[in-house]
Amino acid sequence: MxxxxxxxxxxxxxxxxxxxxxxxxxxxxxxxxxxxxxxxxxxxxxxxxxxxxxxxxxxxxxxxxxxxxxxxxxxxRPTELLCTHEDDGTQAVCWCRECEELLCEYCQNMHSSFKLTRKHVLQNLSDFKPVISNIPTPCSIHSPDSLYLFDRRCNILICGRCRFEGHADHEVEKLDVVAESILKQLDQHKTELATLQAHQQSNIQNIRRGTEITDTTSNTLTENIGHTFRTLRAQLEQREKELLTDLDGQTKGAKTTLRTRLNTCEEASKKCSEVLDYVTKVLTYASQSDLLELESSVREATRAFLDTAETQTQDIPAAVFNTNGLSKLKSNISRFGAVVTKELEEEYARVSDRETQTEHDFIAEMVIKYKNTIDDIKKRASDTIDFILGLSNECDVHLLKPDVLDKSMVLKCIHLKYDTDKVNLDRTHINTEGDLINSMSHTRSAGKGRLKNYWGTCSTIPLPLADCPQYWETETRVGLDKTLTGGILILEVGVCAEGEMDMTHCVAGRPHAYSLIVHHCTTHKGICRITWKEGKVVLHLPDTIPNTAGASHTLHYGVVYDDARKKIVFIDVKENKVMSTLDNVDCSQPLWPMFGVYNTGLLTVSMRLVEGSDINMTEEKKAMIVKALS
CATH class of the missing domain: 3.30.40.10 (Zinc/RING finger domain, C3HC4 (zinc finger))
Structure with a gap:
C-alpha cells in the first residue's frame, strides 16, 4: 500500500x-x-x-x-502482527506499552493476572491509536536504573549513577526539561513551516490563476489579432476590387476612344483610297485634253481631303499600376502590432505615433510656411536648406528637430549594402532575399579579396564624413537549435577601420573598432549584449533573450554614427531605448560598417539590413537619437 x-x-x-x-x-x-x-x-x-x-x-x-x-x-495489515511473548505464531490482539510486546488473547489474560504486569496498560489492536510513551528507558550500564538525565557535552541520556561516575563535571539537565524545550522549538518550527506552506499554497494558487488568466488573455488576443487582420485583409480586398473596377472603367473608356478613332481613320482611309483610285485611273486613261478638264476637279478634291484628314499619329493611352509607397507599406506591415504587457501599452499610449515626414514633404511645407519670408529664410539658413536639398538626392533625410534648421539636426538614413564580394563564404552567405545567413555557401567558392577570418561581411563603401548623424538598422532572426554554453557568439554589428575588419572572427576587442555583440555569457549564465570601444567593454547588459533550445527571437538594433560629434549610438529598436553611447570616437580614418553572424549548428541566424526609406523613423526614435547625441 x-x-x-x-x-x-x-x-x-x-x-x-x-x-x-x-x-x-x-x-x-x-x-x-x-x-x-x-x-x-x-x-x-x-x-x-x-x-x-x-x-x-x-x-x-x-x-x-x-x-x-x-x-x-x-x-x-493486522494479520501480520503475531504474539511476541510466546513467539508461537499466534495472532496478536493487543499491545503492551510498558513491555513493548504484542500479546495474543492467552498471553493478554496471563499478563493481566501477574502481579508485576497487572497495572500495565494494554491497547486492543482493533481500536489502537498512536500514543506518545514516556516510559523510562533502563540504563544499559546500571540496570534497572532509568535514563532520566541528558548530558549536553556527550549528547546522551544517562542515569543517576552515570551522573556521579563518569559525568560529574558535565552540564546535565533532566530529560523532561530538555524534552519540553525541544517540544517548544518543534512547535515553533511547525508554526513557521505552516506559515511558509500557506504562503506557498497562496503562490501556487496565484500562479495557477495567472496561468488561467494567461490562457484567457491569449484566447482573447488571438481573437482580436484574427479580427484585426481579417479587417485588414477585407480592406485590402476592397481596395483591390476598387482598383480592378477603376482599371476596368479606364480600359472600357480607352477602348471606346480607340474604336471611335478607328472608325474615323477607317472612313478617312476609304475616302483616301477612292480619291487615290480615281487619280490612278486619270493617269491611266485620260488624254491631254481630258487632263486639262479634270485637273481642277482632282486638285480641289485632293486638297479638300488633305485639309480635313487627320494626318498626325495619335498616342495610344497606356495605364500603369502606381506602387509609390509600397516599400513603406510593407515596412509598416512588418512592424505593425505587438504583444506587450499592459504597463508597456500604457507607456506607448503616451507617445505620439504619427508618421514621419519625407524630405519632399518637409521641403514643400517649408516653402508654403515661409513663402512670404523666403528671402529671410535663405539668409538665415541657406546653408542648411542647400545641405538638405543636396542630401535628399542621395538618401532619405529626416530633421530631428523640425523647428531647428541646423546641420547637426539632420539625420541621414544612408543606403548601405552588404559587400557580396567580401562576404566570408566559408562561414556565411547572402541568400536570394539579401539576408546574411550564418552558414557557408554551397553554390559559390571563396575567391580573392574575400574576408577569411571575419564571420560575415562589411558594407560596400566606408562611412563618409557627412558633418551630420548617419543611421542604419539590422533586424536579425535568431533560432536556438541548442541551449548555449561557453561564451558562444550570436551576432555583431558595428564599425571599424579597414585594417581591423579581417584580423579575427569579430571586431569586438580590436583597437580601432566600435561594436555591439550578442553572445552567451559565462558570467551571467545567459545571453547578454556587450558594447565594445577600442578593445574595451563599455556596457554589459544581461538577459537579452531566454537561453531556451528551440526558441526563436527577433533582435532589432539601430546604429547612429556622427563624425561631427565623434559619437556612435547603439539603439534597441524593439525596446525603444538607447543601449549605449560611445564618445570620442576616432574619425580620423574611414570607418566601415560590419555585420557578423556566428556558429551554425548551434544557431540559425538571419540578419536583414534595414536602410534608407525602409527605416520607420518615428518621432519617439528621433527623440531618443537627439537625447543620445546631446
Whole structure:
C-alpha cells in the first residue's frame, strides 16, 4: 500500500520487522539494507538529490518512522502482527506499552493476572491509536536504573549513577526539561513551516490563476489579432476590387476612344483610297485634253481631303499600376502590432505615433510656411536648406528637430549594402532575399579579396564624413537549435577601420573598432549584449533573450554614427531605448560598417539590413537619437 513510507534509495516499502529505517540529514529515510550496501560509502537521496558520505556522517535509526510503520501495520495489515511473548505464531490482539510486546488473547489474560504486569496498560489492536510513551528507558550500564538525565557535552541520556561516575563535571539537565524545550522549538518550527506552506499554497494558487488568466488573455488576443487582420485583409480586398473596377472603367473608356478613332481613320482611309483610285485611273486613261478638264476637279478634291484628314499619329493611352509607397507599406506591415504587457501599452499610449515626414514633404511645407519670408529664410539658413536639398538626392533625410534648421539636426538614413564580394563564404552567405545567413555557401567558392577570418561581411563603401548623424538598422532572426554554453557568439554589428575588419572572427576587442555583440555569457549564465570601444567593454547588459533550445527571437538594433560629434549610438529598436553611447570616437580614418553572424549548428541566424526609406523613423526614435547625441 502506498501509504507506507519508502526507502529514498531503493524505493522499497518499510515493513514491520523489516530492514530498519535510518534518518538522512535531509529528513528522508533510507533502509538498513541500502546503508550497508552503499557504494563507496555514499548514499544519494532520490527524493531531493542530496548525497551523504557515510564516512563523515553517522546515521541514526529513524524511531519516528519505525513507530509510523508499526501503527500503519496495526491499521492496515493486522494479520501480520503475531504474539511476541510466546513467539508461537499466534495472532496478536493487543499491545503492551510498558513491555513493548504484542500479546495474543492467552498471553493478554496471563499478563493481566501477574502481579508485576497487572497495572500495565494494554491497547486492543482493533481500536489502537498512536500514543506518545514516556516510559523510562533502563540504563544499559546500571540496570534497572532509568535514563532520566541528558548530558549536553556527550549528547546522551544517562542515569543517576552515570551522573556521579563518569559525568560529574558535565552540564546535565533532566530529560523532561530538555524534552519540553525541544517540544517548544518543534512547535515553533511547525508554526513557521505552516506559515511558509500557506504562503506557498497562496503562490501556487496565484500562479495557477495567472496561468488561467494567461490562457484567457491569449484566447482573447488571438481573437482580436484574427479580427484585426481579417479587417485588414477585407480592406485590402476592397481596395483591390476598387482598383480592378477603376482599371476596368479606364480600359472600357480607352477602348471606346480607340474604336471611335478607328472608325474615323477607317472612313478617312476609304475616302483616301477612292480619291487615290480615281487619280490612278486619270493617269491611266485620260488624254491631254481630258487632263486639262479634270485637273481642277482632282486638285480641289485632293486638297479638300488633305485639309480635313487627320494626318498626325495619335498616342495610344497606356495605364500603369502606381506602387509609390509600397516599400513603406510593407515596412509598416512588418512592424505593425505587438504583444506587450499592459504597463508597456500604457507607456506607448503616451507617445505620439504619427508618421514621419519625407524630405519632399518637409521641403514643400517649408516653402508654403515661409513663402512670404523666403528671402529671410535663405539668409538665415541657406546653408542648411542647400545641405538638405543636396542630401535628399542621395538618401532619405529626416530633421530631428523640425523647428531647428541646423546641420547637426539632420539625420541621414544612408543606403548601405552588404559587400557580396567580401562576404566570408566559408562561414556565411547572402541568400536570394539579401539576408546574411550564418552558414557557408554551397553554390559559390571563396575567391580573392574575400574576408577569411571575419564571420560575415562589411558594407560596400566606408562611412563618409557627412558633418551630420548617419543611421542604419539590422533586424536579425535568431533560432536556438541548442541551449548555449561557453561564451558562444550570436551576432555583431558595428564599425571599424579597414585594417581591423579581417584580423579575427569579430571586431569586438580590436583597437580601432566600435561594436555591439550578442553572445552567451559565462558570467551571467545567459545571453547578454556587450558594447565594445577600442578593445574595451563599455556596457554589459544581461538577459537579452531566454537561453531556451528551440526558441526563436527577433533582435532589432539601430546604429547612429556622427563624425561631427565623434559619437556612435547603439539603439534597441524593439525596446525603444538607447543601449549605449560611445564618445570620442576616432574619425580620423574611414570607418566601415560590419555585420557578423556566428556558429551554425548551434544557431540559425538571419540578419536583414534595414536602410534608407525602409527605416520607420518615428518621432519617439528621433527623440531618443537627439537625447543620445546631446
Amino acid at each position: 502506498d501509504i507506507f513510507p519508502k526507502c529514498s534509495v531503493c524505493h522499497q516499502q518499510f515493513v514491520f520487522k523489516g530492514p530498519a529505517p535510518y534518518l538522512l540529514p535531509c529528513l528522508h529515510a533510507v533502509c538498513e539494507t541500502c546503508v550497508r550496501s552503499a557504494a563507496a560509502g555514499v548514499i544519494a537521496c532520490s527524493s531531493c538529490q542530496t548525497e551523504v558520505n557515510l564516512t563523515d556522517t553517522r546515521l541514526k535509526k529513524d524511531a519516528v518512522r519505525q513507530k509510523e510503520v508499526f501503527h500503519l501495520t496495526v491499521q492496515h
